[in-house]
Amino acid sequence: xxxxxxxxxxxxxxxxxxxxxxxxxxxxxxxxxxxxxxxxxxxxxxxxxxxxxxxxxxxxxxxxxxxxxxxxxxxxxxxxxxxxxxxxxxxxxxxxxxxxxxxxxxxxxxxxxxxxxxxxxxxxxxxxxxxxxxxxxxxxxxxxxxxxxxxxxxxxxxxxxxxxxxxxxxxxxxxxxxxxxxxxxxxxxxxxxxxxxxxxxxxxxxxxxxxxxxxxxxxxxxxxxxxxxxxxxxxxxxxxxxxxxxxxxxxxxxxxxxxxxxxxxxxxxxxxxxxxxxxxxxxxxxxxxxxxxxxxxxxxxxxxx
Amino acid sequence: xxxxxxxxxxxxxxxxxxxxxxxxxxxxxxxxxxxxxxxxxxxxxxxxxxxxxxxxxxxxxxxxxxxxxxxxxxxxxxxxxxxxxxxxxxxxxxxxxxxxxxxxxxxxxxxxxxxxxxxxxxxxxxxxxxxxxxxxxxxxxxxxxxxxxxxxxxxxxxxxxxxxxxxxxxxxxxxxxxxxxxxxxxxxxxxxxxxxxxxxxxxxxxxxxxxxxxxxxxxxxxxxxxxxxxxxxxxxxxxxxxxxxxxxxxxxxxxxxxxxxxxxxxxxxxxxxxxxxxxxxxxxxxxxxxxxxxxxxxxxxxxxxxxxxxxxxxxxxxxxxxxxxxxxxxxxxxxxxxxxxxxxxxxxxxxxxxxxxxxxxxxxxxxxxxxxxxxxxxxxxxxxxxxxxxxxxxxxxxxxxxxxxxxxxxxxxxxxxxxxxxxxxxxxxxxxxxxxxx
Numbered sequence: 001x002x003x004x005x006x007x008x009x010x011x012x013x014x015x016x017x018x019x020x021x022x023x024x025x026x027x028x029x030x031x032x033x034x035x036x037x038x039x040x041x042x043x044x045x046x047x048x049x050x051x052x053x054x055x056x057x058x059x060x061x062x063x064x065x066x067x068x069x070x071x072x073x074x075x076x077x078x079x080x081x082x083x084x085x086x087x088x089x090x091x092x093x094x095x096x097x098x099x100x101x102x103x104x105x106x107x108x109x110x111x112x113x114x115x116x117x118x119x120x121x122x123x124x125x126x127x128x129x130x131x132x133x134x135x136x137x138x139x140x141x142x143x144x145x146x147x148x149x150x151x152x153x154x155x156x157x158x159x160x161x162x163x164x165x166x167x168x169x170x171x172x173x174x175x176x177x178x179x180x181x182x183x184x185x186x187x188x189x190x191x192x193x194x195x196x197x198x199x200x201x202x203x204x205x206x207x208x209x210x211x212x213x214x215x216x217x218x219x220x221x222x223x224x225x226x227x228x229x230x231x232x233x234x235x236x237x238x239x240x241x242x243x244x245x246x247x248x249x250x251x252x253x254x255x256x257x258x259x260x261x262x263x264x265x266x267x268x269x270x271x272x273x274x275x276x277x278x279x280x281x282x283x284x285x286x287x288x289x290x291x292x293x294x295x296x297x298x299x300x301x302x303x304x305x
Numbered sequence: 306x307x308x309x310x311x312x313x314x315x316x317x318x319x320x321x322x323x324x325x326x327x328x329x330x331x332x333x334x335x336x337x338x339x340x341x342x343x344x345x346x347x348x349x350x351x352x353x354x355x356x357x358x359x360x361x362x363x364x365x366x367x368x369x370x371x372x373x374x375x376x377x378x379x380x381x382x383x384x385x386x387x388x389x390x391x392x393x394x395x396x397x398x399x400x401x402x403x404x405x406x407x408x409x410x411x412x413x414x415x416x417x418x419x420x421x422x423x424x425x426x427x428x429x430x431x432x433x434x435x436x437x438x439x440x441x442x443x444x445x446x447x448x449x450x451x452x453x454x455x456x457x458x459x460x461x462x463x464x465x466x467x468x469x470x471x472x473x474x475x476x477x478x479x480x481x482x483x484x485x486x487x488x489x490x491x492x493x494x495x496x497x498x499x500x501x502x503x504x505x506x507x508x509x510x511x512x513x514x515x516x517x518x519x520x521x522x523x524x525x526x527x528x529x530x531x532x533x534x535x536x537x538x539x540x541x542x543x544x545x546x547x548x549x550x551x552x553x554x555x556x557x558x559x560x561x562x563x564x565x566x567x568x569x570x571x572x573x574x575x576x577x578x579x580x581x582x583x584x585x586x587x588x589x590x591x592x593x594x595x596x597x598x599x600x601x602x603x604x605x606x607x608x609x610x611x612x613x614x615x616x617x618x619x620x621x622x623x624x625x626x627x628x629x630x631x632x633x634x635x636x637x638x639x640x641x642x643x644x645x646x647x648x649x650x651x652x653x654x655x656x657x658x659x660x661x662x663x664x665x666x667x668x669x670x671x672x673x674x675x676x677x678x679x680x681x682x683x684x685x686x687x688x689x690x691x692x693x694x695x696x697x698x699x700x701x702x703x704x705x706x707x708x709x710x711x712x713x714x715x716x717x718x719x720x721x722x723x724x725x726x727x728x729x730x731x732x733x734x735x736x737x738x739x740x741x742x743x
Contacts, residue, residue, distance in 0.1 A: 050742045053389040054410035066743055138566040140501075159565050159716040246705075247513070248712035264382055265701045267406065271743055 047273035056270070063274035074275070076250055077258040083165055084254065085233035088172040093225055095176035097218075100184035101210075114185070121178030129242035132171050133158070136243075143170075158244050161251035168252060171239055180225050187221030188214070219298040227290055231283055255279060337369040338634045341394030343384070345377040353651065361641045368634050370396075388412045388626075395629040396638055398450065399622045401438050406698035408441045414625035416445045419636045426640065434618045434691050435661035447622025448643045453587035453659040454618035454691040455518050456683055457607055462600035463504070463581040467492045472582075473605040473680045476614075483525065483551065486582075486608040490561035493581035506561035507582040508575065510568035511552045512715055513708035517694055518584045520617050523548040524692065525610030531737075535697040538733040540707075541726040548610075549714070549722035557717045565715065575602075586619075587684055590656040594676055604678040606687055618691035620661070659684055699736060706732040 013019050022029070047063055049056040067074045103114050120128070135141050136157035144154025157167040195213045204212065215222075237256040240246060246253035246261070259279070263272035344354050351374050358370045373394055375383050381403050387393040388407065399407065407413065416439075420426045428436055431449075439447035459472055469489050475481040490506025497503045509515040523529065528545025531538055539545065555562045563573045575583040576596050584607065593602065607616045623642055625635045641647065645662060652660040653671045660666045666688070672681045710729035713719040 052410070052742045053385055054412070063743065134570060137569055139564065140567075140572070156564075156566060156716055159712075160718065161712070247709065248716060249709045261701075261705075264385075266699075267385070268742060 043273040043276055046270055047277050049270045049273075051270040051273075052267045053269065059270070063271050064278070067271065067274055067278065073250060073253065073258060077253045077255045080165065080251065080253055081234055081236065081255040084168060084172075084236055085230060087169050089226070089229045089233050091169070092172060092176055092180065092229060093222065095173060096178075096180040096225070097184050097222075099177055100181050100188055101214075103181075103185060104188045117177035117181065119177075120174050125238040126242055128174060129171075129239050132167075132174070132239070133243050136167050159248055161249045164244060164248065164251040168236070168239060172233075172236075180229070183221055183225060184218070187218050191217045216299045217301060220300055223290070223294050223298045227287055230286055230290070234279065234283060334369055336367075338367060338631050340368060340370045340396065340631060340634055340638060341373055342370050342396045342638065343373040343375060343387075343394040344398040345375050345380040350657075353655075353657070357642055357647065361638055364641075365634075365637065368637065370638055391628060393626045393628070395626055395631060395635045397624055397626065399447065399624050401619050401622060401693075402696060402700060404438070404447060404622050404624070405441070405696055405700070408446050408624075409698050412627055413446045414627045414629060414632055414635075416447070416625065416636065416639075419632065420445055423636070423640070430663065431661050432663055432666070432688055434688060434693065435620065438618075438620055438693055439622050439624075447624045448639050449620040449661045450623050450642060451588065451658045452618065452620030452661050454684075454687045455521060455584055455586055455607065455616045456687045457507075457582045457584055457605050458575055458589065458593060458602060458678070459582045459605055460575070460578060460580065460600055460602055463493050463578070464489070467581075469493070471605075473603060473683060476606045476609075476683075479609075481606060481608050481614075483522065483608045483610050487551075487555065487559060487561070490555065490581065491559050494559075494561045502563070502567065502573075504579045505563050505573055505581070507555075507584070508563060508568060508573055508580040509583065509585075510563045510565050510573075511556050512565045512568070513704075513711055515584075516708070516711070517617065518586075519552055520694065521584070521607040521615060522552055522610070524615040524617075525608065525612055526551075527610070527612040529695075531695040531697075535695050536737055538703075538707075538730040538737070541723070541730040543723070546723040546726050549711070549726060553714050553717075553720070553722055556715070557720065564717075586658075587656075587687075588658045590678065594656075602677055603680050604683045605680065606683050606690075614690055616687050616691050617694055618688055619694060620658075659688055698741065703733045703736045706736050 046056075048058060048060060050059045050062070051057075099117055103110065103117065107113075123131070135143050138144055138154055138156040138159065141154075141157070143157070147154040155163040157163050191214065195217070196209055199209050199213050235256050236254050237260065240252045240254050240257050241260070244252045246257050255275070256279075259272050259275045262268045262275065342354075342358060344351075346354065354374075355372050358372045361370055362368065381400070384393065384397060384399070384403075385407075388410075393412070420428075432452075435449040435452050436445070438449055438452075439445055457472070461471070464471065467489070469492060472481050472486075472489070475485060486507075493504065493506040495503045509518065511519060520530070523540070523545055526544050526548040528540060528542055528548050530540050530545075540549075556564060567573055571577075573579045575585075576593065578597075578600050582605075606614050608614065623639050625632060625639065629635050643661060645665060648660045648662050648665045649668075649670070651657050653665060653668070656674075660671065665671060666685050672685070674681060707729050710725055710732060714722055714725045719725055
């Protein structure tokens with residue numbers, strides 16, 4: 001009798017999808033609960049304090065109030081980051097998708113090409129930043145030498161505030177062959193040939209195939225890349241930290257860089273914590289909006305919305 | 306989900322245990338007073354520090370100093386975290402850029418009484434400039450180490466090729482002025498046949514990052530950055546503006562110094578023989594001795610303006626942690642690191658930086674050397690005419706505001722220094738008047 005019930009319970013546990021779900025996210029859950037959740041809550045608490053490591057004092061919403069009403073650099077860093085996100089996210093997604101489409105074509109040396117395109121994302125961010133510093137060098141960098149050859153004047157990419165934001169946009173293209181491209185590639189390979197065959201029988205050309213078959217079936221992957229892309233672009237930090245330190249005239253002062261500065265250079269840890277929560281709120285809202293609008297354009301295969 | 310609190314508690318407990326264990330000093334020899342000392346530096350510097358600890362331990366059988374090395378890139382962060390979590394080492398080296406903001410928070414032990422009780426410690430043994438950086442509200446909190454000032458290293462071969470007089474000789478005759486400097490720098494700048502620059506009169510490139518090094522131009526012209534109480538900016542005065550204008554013009558009118566982009570990636574360095582002169586700290590001597598073989602070089606003072614030739618000095622401070630359990634032993638160690646013998650080894654034999662002791666700097670051994678530079682009087686003269694940078698607890702913040710404004714001047718997009726500095730003053734004054742901590 002007993003073994004039977006025991007078996008039944010055990011079966012029930014492994015039968016439940018939640019069990020497997022939790023099992024699979026276990027490593028992440030562990031990290032989140034023990035390593036991330038504590039500091040996160042602590043930073044929420046700190047955001048209501050004036051805290052400089054040595055002493056702290058409760059100040060209510062003062063940190064938030066000052067950020068919004070008295071800190072021009074807060075707004076500037078937010079503006080810089082928004083610009084970066086708005087330009088690089090669509091550009092990056094288009095670029096990654098384009099490369100994924102190319103690398104999905106059956107051809108000789110396909111694997112070699114895939115490796116080559118993935119390689120740049122293996123370069124550590126700091127090393128890549130140093131390489132790009134060379135590329136952008138207004139006097140002897142390869143970019144300006146190229147522009148010079150076709151008769152265009154090369155700007156001072158990293159010293160002129162009108163061009164720095166674009167320099168970082170250009171640099172963001174470095175990552176188009178990375179993880180995002182791999183995800184697109186996996187998505188493309190998940191699309192069954194039979195859809196294309198059916199479409200071709202109905203007389204669809206390459207463009208119609210792409211527009212009516214590939215894109216809709218790729219939309220879940222696209223959605224995933226969009227959400228992560230937006231979050232990632234709001235956290236841009238290393239390039240600016242290494243290449244320009246936020247300058248010239250704060251034109252590359254991104255949100256995360258300003259946050260870092262407040263925390264670890266100026267020791268305004270209360271203000272920095274408040275900034276972190278403002279960023280969290282912004283990303284939460286943006287992600288929420290993306291999820292809501294996604295219903296209109298994301299199609300899950302065999303899904304009924 | 307009911308499990309979570311328990312698991313959290315266990316997790317936190319084990320984390321705490323790990324932290325405590327990790328934070329504890331490694332096993333110390335019984336019967337000896339354990340001291341921890343923390344510093345950063347390149348491998349060479351770290352080896353020297355380790356040797357100092359070993360020597361100290363050998364001479365003091367009752368004390369055992371353990372040396373903690375922390376990479377320079379994370380040093381100040383690590384130190385702040387240790388200070389905030391009450392686990393800092395007994396003795397630390399602090400860059401003066403960080404000293405004012407940390408001493409103000411009460412992290413460092415007041416050394417005034419220890420110094421008074423120590424019969425062998427005399428303030429007058431040290432250069433006043435070296436003592437000054439370690440003072441806070443008139444009390445002594447740090448002893449200066451790796452101290453030095455800015456002088457000019459010059460390429461003698463380039464001066465000869467351009468048929469120019471030796472700048473150190475000119476300085477002795479009182480003729481080494483900013484005008485002369487400018488003429489010489491222009492004379493030495495040259496282009497390749499393809500129009501690309503071949504060599505420049507001086508470096509480093511004028512930039513916001515190198516501005517502190519070039520503060521001598523400002524002071525020699527009678528200007529200053531902040532008022533003496535360090536509460537508001539005065540760099541918008543006509544004298545200060547003229548100095549900034551001169552620096553910007555060196556680049557954009559006279560073309561005798563590399564642009565920031567040209568200066569990147571080490572294309573124009575003193576070592577490569579492509580700069581006639583370079584403003585730099587005295588601590589560059591060992592490196593130049595090691596790597597320069599193709600030309601002869603020496604040192605000369607910074608040029609003088611209507612207000613003389615003041616230059617800047619800066620050091621690191623050797624501080625004691627306010628919560629140390631062994632202040633007397635820690636003081637012993639601090640004294641050892643700044644002793645006459647140590648200074649003779651580090652600064653006379655190895656020329657790592659400048660001695661803080663007047664006697665050591667004026668000794669025959671220091672002034673006469675058989676390796677370049679030979680004009681060692683220049684170092685002593687520079688320190689005696691030096692001033693500290695106006696570093697206060699808001700230094701990082703206000704210099705950032707300042708730099709943001711002068712970026713365009715340095716990039717050549719704006720040409721009128723006075724206008725730029727007016728705007729900069731507004732921003733810097735705002736930072737300095739803000740309530741700290743927000």
